[in-house]
Amino acid sequence: MMRWRPLAIGAAGSAAVLTVVLSGQPRRLASPPAVSATEILGRHDEREGYVNGKWLEIRYGRPIKRGRDLFGQPDFADALADGAPVWRAGANQSTRLVSEVPLRIGGKTIPAGEHTLFIDLAPKDRWTLIVSDWPAQITYDESNKAALWGAYDYTPDRDLVRVPMRVERLPYSFDQLAWEFLDMSDAGGRMALLWDRKLASVPFIVAR
Secondary structure (H helix, E strand, O other): OOOOHHHOOOOOOOOOOEOOOOOOOOOOEOOOEEEEEEEEOOEEEOOOEEEOOEEEEEEEEOOEOOOOOOOOOOOHHHHHHOOOOOEOOOOOOOEEEEEOOOEEEOOEEEOOEEEEEEEEOOHHHOOEEEEEOOOEOOOOOOOOOOOEOOOOOOOHHHEEEEEEOEEEEEEEEEEEEEEEEEEEEOOEEEEEEEEEEEEEEEEEEEOO
16 A cells, blocks of 8 residues: 655654645744754864864654644554654654764664664553664655665664663653753763653763
8 A cells, every 4th residue: 555655754643744834924844854963072172162073963853742642542653653664753754863983872883874763662661772774765755765764664674773762751741852862971871762751762882
């Protein structure tokens, strides 16, 4: 069965990427692109500021809750995955980790460069972060079978690591999905996804 992939944003019930055009106002993206970044391994210089640092970024789309019960439904994993085998953990394009240094995640070394991130959702907060070397499509191309749009056509044969996530309940509801770097130092930190009342994170260290 054919899926209408260009408009899928990874949260069920979404009808379109763009909102209705309001009079005199530009069209707004329903799930805008975002980048969460941090910089490590540099040094502070009085004149030049922070120099020779190495960047870590997570590039993703940001769906909004819009009043939905995101994680309370029995079939929430299927709803968020929107027909894909795993969740893209964002919207539109595949979520991507871009690092200028190799990282150790779940006991395995992830080489520097760009990798895709997915989450295998399971009941009772048994979530698994997947780091994959599947390339991501920048714009949707149904004929391109060598790269993914979202998590459609994902297969596990290109997984670099699967690691359990620590899932915590927040004391407030985070309305728009966000990826963040937590507790950072030159040794490493945590990659974390926040949405609704969930904070799901995985520790990593910088591979030397």
